Amino acid sequence: MKMLIAASAALLTFTFAGAVQAFCGFYVARADADLFNEASQVVLVRDGDRTVITMANDFEGDVEDFAMVIPVPTFIERGQINVAERSVIEHLDAYTAPRLVEYFDPDPCQRFDYDELRRQNGPPFPLAVAEDAAAKARSRGVTIEASYAVGEYDILILSAEQSDGLVAWLRENGYRIPDGADKVVASYLKRNMRFFVAKVNLEAQAKSGYSYLRPIQVAYESKKFMLPIRLGTLNAKGQQELYVYALTRSGRVETTNYRTVKLPSNLDVPVFVKDEFGDFYRSMFERQTAANGNRAVFLEYAWDMAWCDPCAADPLSADELRKLGVFWVGADNRNVRPAQAQDVFVTRLHVRYDQRHFPEDLIFQETGDRQNFQGRYVVRHPFAGKASCDIGDYEQALRERQSREAEQLANLTGWAIDDIRAKIDFAGGEPPAAEEPWWKRLWN
Amino acid sequence: MTGLPRRVSRDPRYYQIAILSTLLCYGVAVLDFGVQWQHAAAIIGTALGAQWLAGRTLGLAGFDPLSPLISALSLTLLLRTNSLSIAALAALLAIGSKFLLRVNGKHVFNPANFALVTLMFTSEQAWLSSGQWGNTALLAFGFACLGLAVLNRARRAETSLAFIMAFALLLFSRAVWLGDPLSIPLHQLQNGALLLFAFFMISDPKTSPDAASGRVLYGALVACVACLILFGLNQPHGPVIALILCAPLVPLIDRYANGRRYVWRAAGSLSRDSSAAKLKQGTSV
Numbered sequence A: 001m002k003m004l005i006a007a008s009a010a011l012l013t014f015t016f017a018g019a020v021q022a023f024c025g026f027y028v029a030r031a032d033a034d035l036f037n038e039a040s041q042v043v044l045v046r047d048g049d050r051t052v053i054t055m056a057n058d059f060e061g062d063v064e065d066f067a068m069v070i071p072v073p074t075f076i077e078r079g080q081i082n083v084a085e086r087s088v089i090e091h092l093d094a095y096t097a098p099r100l101v102e103y104f105d106p107d108p109c110q111r112f113d114y115d116e117l118r119r120q121n122g123p124p125f126p127l128a129v130a131e132d133a134a135a136k137a138r139s140r141g142v143t144i145e146a147s148y149a150v151g152e153y154d155i156l157i158l159s160a161e162q163s164d165g166l167v168a169w170l171r172e173n174g175y176r177i178p179d180g181a182d183k184v185v186a187s188y189l190k191r192n193m194r195f196f197v198a199k200v201n202l203e204a205q206a207k208s209g210y211s212y213l214r215p216i217q218v219a220y221e222s223k224k225f226m227l228p229i230r231l232g233t234l235n236a237k238g239q240q241e242l243y244v245y246a247l248t249r250s251g252r253v254e255t256t257n258y259r260t261v262k263l264p265s266n267l268d269v270p271v272f273v274k275d276e277f278g279d280f281y282r283s284m285f286e287r288q289t290a291a292n293g294n295r296a297v298f299l300e301y302a303w304d305m306a307w308c309d310p311c312a313a314d315p316l317s318a319d320e321l322r323k324l325g326v327f328w329v330g331a332d333n334r335n336v337r338p339a340q341a342q343d344v345f346v347t348r349l350h351v352r353y354d355q356r357h358f359p360e361d362l363i364f365q366e367t368g369d370r371q372n373f374q375g376r377y378v379v380r381h382p383f384a385g386k387a388s389c390d391i392g393d394y395e396q397a398l399r400e401r402q403s404r405e406a407e408q409l410a411n412l413t414g415w416a417i418d419d420i421r422a423k424i425d426f427a428g429g430e431p432p433a434a435e436e437p438w439w440k441r442l443w444n
Numbered sequence B: 001m002t003g004l005p006r007r008v009s010r011d012p013r014y015y016q017i018a019i020l021s022t023l024l025c026y027g028v029a030v031l032d033f034g035v036q037w038q039h040a041a042a043i044i045g046t047a048l049g050a051q052w053l054a055g056r057t058l059g060l061a062g063f064d065p066l067s068p069l070i071s072a073l074s075l076t077l078l079l080r081t082n083s084l085s086i087a088a089l090a091a092l093l094a095i096g097s098k099f100l101l102r103v104n105g106k107h108v109f110n111p112a113n114f115a116l117v118t119l120m121f122t123s124e125q126a127w128l129s130s131g132q133w134g135n136t137a138l139l140a141f142g143f144a145c146l147g148l149a150v151l152n153r154a155r156r157a158e159t160s161l162a163f164i165m166a167f168a169l170l171l172f173s174r175a176v177w178l179g180d181p182l183s184i185p186l187h188q189l190q191n192g193a194l195l196l197f198a199f200f201m202i203s204d205p206k207t208s209p210d211a212a213s214g215r216v217l218y219g220a221l222v223a224c225v226a227c228l229i230l231f232g233l234n235q236p237h238g239p240v241i242a243l244i245l246c247a248p249l250v251p252l253i254d255r256y257a258n259g260r261r262y263v264w265r266a267a268g269s270l271s272r273d274s275s276a277a278k279l280k281q282g283t284s285v
Helices: A086-096 A114-119 A131-139 A163-172 A181-190 A202-208 A271-291 A318-323 A392-413 A417-423 B003-010 B012-029 B037-057 B066-078 B084-100 B111-122 B137-154 B158-178 B183-189 B192-200 B212-232 B238-256 B274-283
Strands: A039-047 A050-056 A067-072 A081-083 A099-104 A142-150 A153-160 A194-200 A216-221 A240-248 A253-255 A259-262 A296-304 A345-353 A362-366 A376-381 B079-081 B126-128
Touching: A039 A086, A039 A362, A050 A086, A067 A216, A081 A142, A086 A240, A086 A296, A086 A318, A086 A345, A099 A271, A142 A163, A163 A181, A181 B158, A240 A253, A240 A362, A253 A259, A253 A296, A253 A345, A271 A296, A271 A345, A271 A376, A271 A392, A392 A417, B012 B066, B012 B192, B037 B066, B037 B084, B066 B079, B066 B084, B066 B111, B066 B192, B079 B084, B079 B111, B084 B111, B111 B126, B111 B238, B137 B192, B158 B183, B158 B192, B158 B212, B192 B238, B212 B238
Parallel strands: A039 A240, A099 A376, A259 A296
Antiparallel strands: A039 A050, A050 A216, A067 A194, A081 A216, A142 A153, A153 A194, A240 A345, A253 A362, A296 A345, B079 B126
């Protein structure tokens, strides 16, 4: 039996026993989408009613078992479906990822302004660092309106009068559909949404030479600026991870029916986080999700595509943007330097969703907000050189700073403060003594 | 000595101001609204200034800071912009509409609503963040209670209740027709911006019909148009846009459904309070 990866625009990943999801470990200084298991990535390009959606998945099972059912707001023709390069999405992911930056304390003997040291917040140094089938379909009230071969995919455009007909047709054709899908499909059909099925054409896939499945792109025009996630919440696997990269002209994108919350940012964390940035980011995200009642969509990055500071990766080139469907960027403008204005604003949203907390599809709006925001965390390395003077004051200030960083980290991640303190290499070898309560010496 | 406490207990606007200020503090402190204090100051300052200037120009007796303050607080809570001049312009539009767009001695549009929608459609730098409030049931409950407290003071709860009930009915009916779980309409109703709209904007007694039957009709009409915008046209902010579209119908409703014109401070025994009566003219805008 084939497995169905139903992708409702938001990659409704129905995973079943045996479907292995990619987990590639983590980068040292960047929190990419790879950090989370079973993360779907969707790029939404939108200007006016024109939308180009690119859906990437990390399916690693037998491609023969792969299929996606994608609801789309309008009828789709052959020319509206495309296959994209995964590398472009990886680049976009890297460019927008939350980042760790590091500073090095200057020689305290050359600069005695400790208050300034504590306050300093200068420019950071980046670390990165067929006929029978048709007849059968018709008997189910399902019309295969068209079938196309696009890249390694066979695409079937379906129109159905009844959801049970569509679901029954999918089941008859070997797709395993979770319980409850009928109702969701019926709801979409009543709202005039269309569905298409993408299956892997094994021959084409072998010829393509790719060992993975490339993202599918769809271009359409619709008033609906939304991402259907409901089919994806049907499987019993619990919470799912989704990244939405919105590329727009005017400004930041946010959800109108869920809270969009900025992830805590620009915070100093202990130096050891440099080696555990992935763990740090996961724990922080988990804690923030829980703190917001599991109902928030998190903003991780909002920036003008023309630049970055610090850069986790270079901004995307005009060519790359064009590949993602940014139709207003000149196609033949090959000489556009990344530093030049691209007229593209990127928003990275990260959401962990399930049926209970996200009963409705995500609905978006483009705002006029062009203020830059990034997930940025800072490690400050103590001065490691040989001191030519008495640095007692510097060490005292440093210990206090390290203590504050430990508390901040505990608050952000929920990690035990004692475990954190044990990992910190406190100045002078000793953590600062806990402050004595004010009443201790009151009567002594 | 008892003048101020009596006035406070009679005029529902004091309650509205207290509640809107609380909401603003909660939004800024807990929900991280992204409201900048300079913007709040610009909106409030401009609204009060415009009201004073208009009052003087038209020769109105006394200066009434309460109504412009309510409009300013509503705007601060709902309007999002990064531009200080847009914030000030919003306040100017709100108060200006109150004095300039009048039919039968009543202003046509709710001032905050007029400014919000006008800027949303004419400036790229102004937007409305309806999802910012979150959807916790507790929050919804708190809002509803607070709002009702205000309405009970204003004795004009029909518009809000008719709107909320009609809107809820439409959302639930749609869910039943689509076969959606009821958690969807419930989620749609537990929205802070929606409740703020229902209990603090559409409820404005100065811009709703004079008769109780007219207000029920009006509330239900706004709910229908809001659903049409949300689900027919697939546009966000249905209720806010519906209100500005329906507001010009109020004089028409007033013509067929006769009722007593609402006057601030009348929500008690105004006729017995001569000092309040003197201010009547000044506070009727």
